[in-house]
Amino acid sequence: MKLPSTLTPKNLLSILTKSLPEEQAAQELRWIQQELPSSSWLEAVIQRSNYKPLQYILGTQPFGNLELNCKEGVLIPRNDTEEWCIELQTVLKETKLTGLPNKLNVLDYCTGTGCIALSLAENQLADIVNSVTAVDYNPLAITLSQENLIKHRALVSSDVNFVLGDLLKRYIPPMKYDIDLLVSNPPYIPKQHLNIDGGVEQSVLQYEPQDALLGDLEFYDALADMAVKLKANAFVFELGYLKQAFEVKEKLNYYTGVGNTWQCGIRYDSGGGIRNVVGWRHKDLRTLGKMCHEMI
């Protein structure tokens, strides 16, 4: 690329507008200038115009009250994920535990940056959440999520642990308590969709770890299995396709066998896409039904 001879805001903007719509380019340039020293602006703008995610360039992504560190090799927290986590926080705050003896213990598989785990460990949920254990099979993710825990120590009051382990191998982390709530945002883009035609952005394909994206029913099968094995009372999983929600429902039935009391619903995000499968089997956690748009 031919570089402009002087580094004026206009020149920086013109580099960005090669790859981004004008308004977005102006906005992102402002953020780059706010967050990075001026000596890094040119490099940042060039990287961004080559589709490197802004979150990797700036090193962070806001997520509710958190500002999570982001690094290449670990999936960037999505605002669609932020949206349901904030909804889940609201629902949990309104939840009264009458039948369940203790505050909730949460387990999160495929934690990545730790976004879901940390948002459920926030001070605002101190009255209802006791502990959060989070698992990822990628050592980079464990390092990063621990870094994010330290960064947000003041905002987090539950007992939080990040543990290396593989969901597909049915890994169960050491836990002091029985778990109540299982959450996960596993890789959910099937192979045939993991391309531009499948709706995946250039920036995602080029820069984000494929193993955090590529996946399908096998993960939902494993999650349903774990929900039953660990005697969870409720779960919230992120997903991208309706068949993944049905996989969870069917496998819950399969693994539970006789006496399946699970109730399942699906939730759409504010963009209208199917985004979650939600389930509960204890009456205290019926409140999760507020997140659902329809029962399955």
Next chain:
Amino acid sequence: MLLRCLSYSGKVGVNRAGLKLFNKCLYSTSNDDSIEVLHPSLLKKTKLLQDEFKLLESQLSSGVEFKIEQSKKYTKLSKIISIYNDYLENMNNYNELKLMLNDESLKDEVIEELKLTIPNLNKLTNKLKTNLLPDHPFANKPCLIELRPGVGGNESNIFTEDLLEMYIKYCQFHNWSYEIISKTINPSSGGKGIIEATLVINELGSYNRLRFEAGVHRVQRIPETETKGRIHTSASGVIVLPKIESNTNDPNARVFKNGELRIDVMRASGSGGQHVNTTESAVRIVHLPTGITVNIQDERSQHKNKDKAMTVLRARLAELEMREKAEKDRKERTGQVSSVDRSDKIRTYNYQQNRITDHRCNFTLYDLEGCMNGEKLDEIIDKVEQKETDERSQELINEIENV
């Protein structure tokens, strides 16, 4: 000069026509060598309040538990009475000094003494007048200032940014905490000028001070872009809103009913989720009953943008409701729109003549630089505030006399 005015004010008494003449005298000289007379109706009202205060005081000393309303009233009255006592003391002092003027041997000393007493007395008179008026419903609130360019193209965008700078410097001058929650740079002018901005000033009571800034601000100058040296006139609109906290401790806070708000968040078209890592974080909130729409996109966090949009929405609604109520009250009393309340062209910034003229009180400050850097803005606001106090006092006097 001193003596002429003194003897004049002595004669003025309460005669309305005389008061006008007297005021002329007051303005044509300096404020410091004649006294401003407190209207007898206001004096009467103060005495009534004093009785009320004594009653409350005796209740308090006999151990009656005050409710919030009573306690508020007590605080307000005690402030008035304390100013009133100061006023009486200074008035006595002044009267004694005036008698002593007849003594030729003391005259010089007395005049010196009067030079100190009179400004003091005038300050107290004004303070008393202000405090006798009912407080503005949002007097103790922090505020939001919304700035929008008006007529005048790019020059108007640039002037709007100048005004934003002025208010920021004003905050810095007073050591007030502030935050720009929204600012959109004009894309068509090479980064110069803005299409909109919203400033939040977190200082309690800043609303009461800055509400006088609301209205159209006009600028007359040669724009930087003007090659032929012609003076252009352009304008910017300033809206000042009370900041209402969202927590329930604030009695002005409101709870929105289901379906009262429509909140739109920017979402990538298509699959969403893991498929996209969009940075779009814009939020739009529409208050359906009123149609008020707020767009915020400045923060990377959609969550924060939503909070900010709610702050703006609450402020706009509070202001709207306040204006509707004021309008209703006005109709009931068939009162007039105060000249300070009008939100048309309130002020002109003329760069060539180095002046700022406020059209509501006809005051001109010949220090444009001093105003734009935030240090002299108070001088203008003081005059507007004085004008409002005078008008509202007059309204109060009319009310008292018509009872």
